[in-house]
Amino acid sequence: xxxxxxxxxxxxxxxxxxxxxxxxxxxxxxxxxxxxxxxxxxxxxxxxxxxxxxxxxxxxxxxxxxxxxxxxxxxxxxxxxxxxxxxxxxxxxxxxxxxxxxxxxxxxxxxxxxxxxxxxxxxxxxxxxxxxxxxxxxxxxxxxxxxxxxxxxxxxxxxxxxxxxxxxxxxx
Ligand SMILES: [Cu+2]
Numbered sequence: 001x002x003x004x005x006x007x008x009x010x011x012x013x014x015x016x017x018x019x020x021x022x023x024x025x026x027x028x029x030x031x032x033x034x035x036x037x038x039x040x041x042x043x044x045x046x047x048x049x050x051x052x053x054x055x056x057x058x059x060x061x062x063x064x065x066x067x068x069x070x071x072x073x074x075x076x077x078x079x080x081x082x083x084x085x086x087x088x089x090x091x092x093x094x095x096x097x098x099x100x101x102x103x104x105x106x107x108x109x110x111x112x113x114x115x116x117x118x119x120x121x122x123x124x125x126x127x128x129x130x131x132x133x134x135x136x137x138x139x140x141x142x143x144x145x146x147x148x149x150x151x152x153x154x155x156x157x158x159x160x161x162x163x164x165x166x167x168x169x170x171x172x
Contacts, residue, residue, distance in 0.1 A: 037118040037126050041099055047123030050074060050101050055125070067094040075100055075107040075120045077147050083140050083155025090132060091162045097129045108143035111157060119144060132159040 003011075050056040051074075059072040059081050069090050074081045082088050090096050100109045100120045107120040111130075118126040140155035 032115070034115055035128075037128050039124070041101075041125030041127030044101055044123050044125065048103050050103050055099060056101060061088060061090060065095075067091075069094055069096045071096060071098045073098060073100045073109065075102045075109055075142065075153075077104050078142075078149040078153040080109070080140055080142075080153070080155035083157070084153075087137075087156040087158045088140075089158045089160055092132055092135045092159050093162065095129060095131050097127060100126045100128075105146050106144050107146050107153070108141070110141050110143045112139040112141060114138065117143070132157075135159050135161055 044050045044053050044056070046052050051059075056072055056074060059074050061082070062070045062072070064070050071082075071088055071090065073083060073088070079085065080088075098109070098116075100118065101124065102120045102122045104122065106122065108117070109120050109126065110117040114130070116128060116130050118128055120126055136159050138157040138159065140157060142150060142153035144150075146153065
């Protein structure tokens, strides 16, 4: 069987387009280091009373290593604690693991302008690890409709220079 030259060229171009398309999808999935939030954060024994559990007894920022921090956040109608009445302060160039749970309804925890975004389900702890490279101020928004004042539910993360964070160990 003879295949016309132009037909071969167009078959080649079609294959290139398909391979290129698959490559962009693969890159989008693994290249930027985006990971899905899974159930690794665990659960809260009494969903409506997360502060009864050891982890959420005193929500706040905790230093757990030289450049490692853990941040326990309660998302509730209609505030983040910490985050809304006082900003979450973490140093630049550190690894920060957020643990977020809700005592009431499903909320969202999204750090505006970044790929930090999770649903916050009552009884479930959303765990996500982030590196903030540069100092700056980031907004936190709830992106799951959670009630009449949902649109006011917001907070702030302050990523500060390393030496500015001293004294904030423990609760901030
Ligand atoms: Cu909300």
